[in-house]
Amino acid sequence: MYQNLNLLIAIGLYLSATVFLYLSIDRQAQQWRRVAIACTFAGAAIHCFAFWQQWEVPGEANVSLPSLMSLCALVVVLLVSVSVFARNNLFDASLVALPLTILVLLVEWLLPTQNITLDQASTGTTVHIISSVLAFGFLSIASVYALFSAIIDHFLRAHHLNALVRSLPPLVLLE
Numbered sequence: 001m002y003q004n005l006n007l008l009i010a011i012g013l014y015l016s017a018t019v020f021l022y023l024s025i026d027r028q029a030q031q032w033r034r035v036a037i038a039c040t041f042a043g044a045a046i047h048c049f050a051f052w053q054q055w056e057v058p059g060e061a062n063v064s065l066p067s068l069m070s071l072c073a074l075v076v077v078l079l080v081s082v083s084v085f086a087r088n089n090l091f092d093a094s095l096v097a098l099p100l101t102i103l104v105l106l107v108e109w110l111l112p113t114q115n116i117t118l119d120q121a122s123t124g125t126t127v128h129i130i131s132s133v134l135a136f137g138f139l140s141i142a143s144v145y146a147l148f149s150a151i152i153d154h155f156l157r158a159h160h161l162n163a164l165v166r167s168l169p170p171l172v173l174l175e
Contacts (some may be wrong), residue, residue: 006050009110011102013043014077018098027096029094040081040094047074065107067071073088073101075137093144 017039024032051071076097083090155161 004109006046006053008104010043010047010050011105011109012125013039013046014098014102014105018102019096019099023043031121036094037081037084037091038100040077040091044074044077044081066104066111069104070108072133072136072140073097073104074132076140077101079137079141090141090145092148093141095153096144097140 019035020032020036024030024036043140051074052129054067077094080090080093080097
C-alpha cells in the first residue's frame with residue numbers, strides 16, 4: 001500500500017518537473033529549470049524509496065515486467081539528474097525521459113501483476129540484471145540525444161529555429 005502511495009507521489013513530482021522544464025523552454029528562465037531539477041531529484045528519491053520497500057526482503061526481488069520497466073526508468077532519471085553536476089549536462093534529455101517515466105509508473109501502479117521473484121539468485125544473475133538495466137539506461141539516453149540531433153538537423157536545414165530547438169544543446173555538443 002505504501003509503495004502505491006510513493007509511486008503516486010513520484011508521478012506527481014515527475015509531472016511537476018516536466019511542466020517546469022517546459023516552462024523554462026518558453027521563457028528561458030533559469031529559476032524554472034532549477035525547480036524542475038529539484039522536483040526531479042525529489043521524485044527520484046521517492047521512486048528509490050518505493051523500490052527499496054519492494055525489494056527489501058532478501059531473495060524476493062520483484063522482477064515482473066512493470067517492475068523492471070520502472071527500474072529502468074529510474075536509472076534513466078538518475079543518470080540525467082546526476083549529469084547536472086557534470087560538465088556536459090544531459091538534463092535536456094528529461095524532456096523525453098520524464099514523460100516516459102510517468103507512463104511507466106502509471107502502468108506499474110494501475111496494472112496488478114503477480115510478483116515474480118528470484119529465489120536463490122546467483123551472483124551472475126544479479127550482475128546480469130544490474131548490467132542490463134544500466135545498459136538500457138545509457139542506450140535510452142543515447143537514443144534521446146540521437147532524436148534531438150535529428151530534430152535540430154531538420155530545423156537547421158529548414159531555416160526554422162523555434163524556442164524548443166534553441167533550448168536544446170548545440171548540434172556539435174550532441175555529436
